[in-house]
Amino acid sequence: MDISVVIPLYNEVESLPELTNWINTVLTGKKFTYEIIMVDDGSNDGSWELIKTLHENNPVIKGIKFRRNYGKSAALNTGFEAAQGNVVITMDADLQDSPDEIPELYRKITEEKYDLVSGWKAKRYDPLSKTIPTKLYNAATRRMSGINNLHDFNCGLKAYRKEVVKNIEVYGEMHRYIPVIAKWAGFVKIGEQIVEHRPRKYGKTKFGMSRFITGLLDLISIFFVGKFGKRPMHFFGTLGVLSFFAGTVITIWMIVDKLMAISKGLHYRDVTTQPLFYIALVAVILGSQLFLTGFVAELVSRSASERNKYLIEETIK
Ligand code: UDP
Ligand code: MG
Numbered sequence: 001m002d003i004s005v006v007i008p009l010y011n012e013v014e015s016l017p018e019l020t021n022w023i024n025t026v027l028t029g030k031k032f033t034y035e036i037i038m039v040d041d042g043s044n045d046g047s048w049e050l051i052k053t054l055h056e057n058n059p060v061i062k063g064i065k066f067r068r069n070y071g072k073s074a075a076l077n078t079g080f081e082a083a084q085g086n087v088v089i090t091m092d093a094d095l096q097d098s099p100d101e102i103p104e105l106y107r108k109i110t111e112e113k114y115d116l117v118s119g120w121k122a123k124r125y126d127p128l129s130k131t132i133p134t135k136l137y138n139a140a141t142r143r144m145s146g147i148n149n150l151h152d153f154n155c156g157l158k159a160y161r162k163e164v165v166k167n168i169e170v171y172g173e174m175h176r177y178i179p180v181i182a183k184w185a186g187f188v189k190i191g192e193q194i195v196e197h198r199p200r201k202y203g204k205t206k207f208g209m210s211r212f213i214t215g216l217l218d219l220i221s222i223f224f225v226g227k228f229g230k231r232p233m234h235f236f237g238t239l240g241v242l243s244f245f246a247g248t249v250i251t252i253w254m255i256v257d258k259l260m261a262i263s264k265g266l267h268y269r270d271v272t273t274q275p276l277f278y279i280a281l282v283a284v285i286l287g288s289q290l291f292l293t294g295f296v297a298e299l300v301s302r303s304a305s306e307r308n309k310y311l312i313e314e315t316i317k
C-alpha cells in the first residue's frame with residue numbers, strides 16, 4: 001500500500017464527508033493504493049456514526065474510536081500503530097489542510113528520500129493572537145533542536161516514511177514537536193513544503209490559550225528527556241556538585257575566618273548574623289537535594305523497559 005492518511009478528529013462531523021470525498025478524488029486520480037484511518041478521539045457529535053456509514057460506502061475508510069477524549073497526540077500515536085502504507089500522511093479533520101498537497105508530499109518522501117516532510121502554512125488564516133506566539137515558539141524550537149529549516153513545527157499536515165512512525169512515540173501533547181522526536185530517534189532528513197492553509201470551515205478550535213503554557217513546558221521536557229533521559233545523574237549531579245561545593249567552600253572559609261579572629265584576639269561575630277552563613281546553608285541543602293533527585297532519576301531510567309533500545313539503521317554480517 002502506498003499511502004496511509006491518518007486523521008485525528010474530535011467532534012468534526014460536519015467536515016468529514018467533504019474531507020473524505022476530497023482525499024478520495026485526489027488519491028484515486030493519481031492511482032495510489034491507500035487507506036484513510038479516522039481516529040475518533042472520543043467525539044460525541046455523531047462523528048463515529050458517520051465514519052461507519054462512510055466505511056460502508058467505501059472500505060478504504062477505516063476507523064478507530066477511543067472510549068473518551070485522550071488528545072491529539074494519543075490519536076496520532078494510535079493511527080501510527082495501525083498505518084500500513086509506505087508513506088504516512090497526517091492531516092487535521094477540520095478542512096484547514098488541503099488534500100491536494102498529498103501527491104507532492106508523497107513524492108518528496110519516496111523520490112527525494114526525506115524521512116519527514118512538514119507542511120508550512122506560510123499564509124495562515126488564524127487569529128493574530130495565535131500566529132504571533134506561534135512564531136516565537138517556532139524560533140525557540142528551531143534553536144533548541146537544531147532543526148533550522150523548519151518554520152512550522154506544529155503543522156497538522158505532515159508526511160512520514162513508514163519506518164519513522166513505527167519507531168517514534170507521541171504522547172502527552174507532544175504532537176507539537178514530532179520533528180524533534182523524530183530527530184532524536186535518528187531520522188534527520190527533515191524537509192518542509194509550503195502548503196495551503198484555509199480558514200476553519202465548520203466547528204471551532206479544540207485548543208485554547210493554555211496551549212502556549214503547556215507548549216512551553218513540553219518544549220523544556222522534550223529537551224530534558226532527549227538529552228538526559230538516559231543519564232539524568234549527569235544533569236542533577238552536575239548542578240548538585242556545583243551547589244554543594246560552593247556551600248562547602250563558604251562554610252570552611254567562615255570557620256577559618258572565625259578561628260583566626262579568635263586566635264588573634266580580634267572582635268568576631270556569630271556565624272548566624274552573617275548573610276554568607278545562610279547562603280552556604282541553602283547551597284549545601286540544595287546540593288544534596290539535587291543529588292538525591294539524580295539518584296532517584298537514575299533508578300527510574302534504569303527500570304525503563306526501553307533503556308537499551310537503539311534504532312539500528314544497517315548491519316554487516
Ligand atoms: N483533535 C483531536 N483531539 C483533541 C483535540 C483536537 O483529535 O483532543 C483534532 C481536531 O479534531 C483536529 C486536529 O486535532 O482534527 C486539530 O485541532 P484544531 O483544528 O482544533 O487545532 P488548531 O487548528 O486550532 O490548531
Ligand atoms: Mg484546525
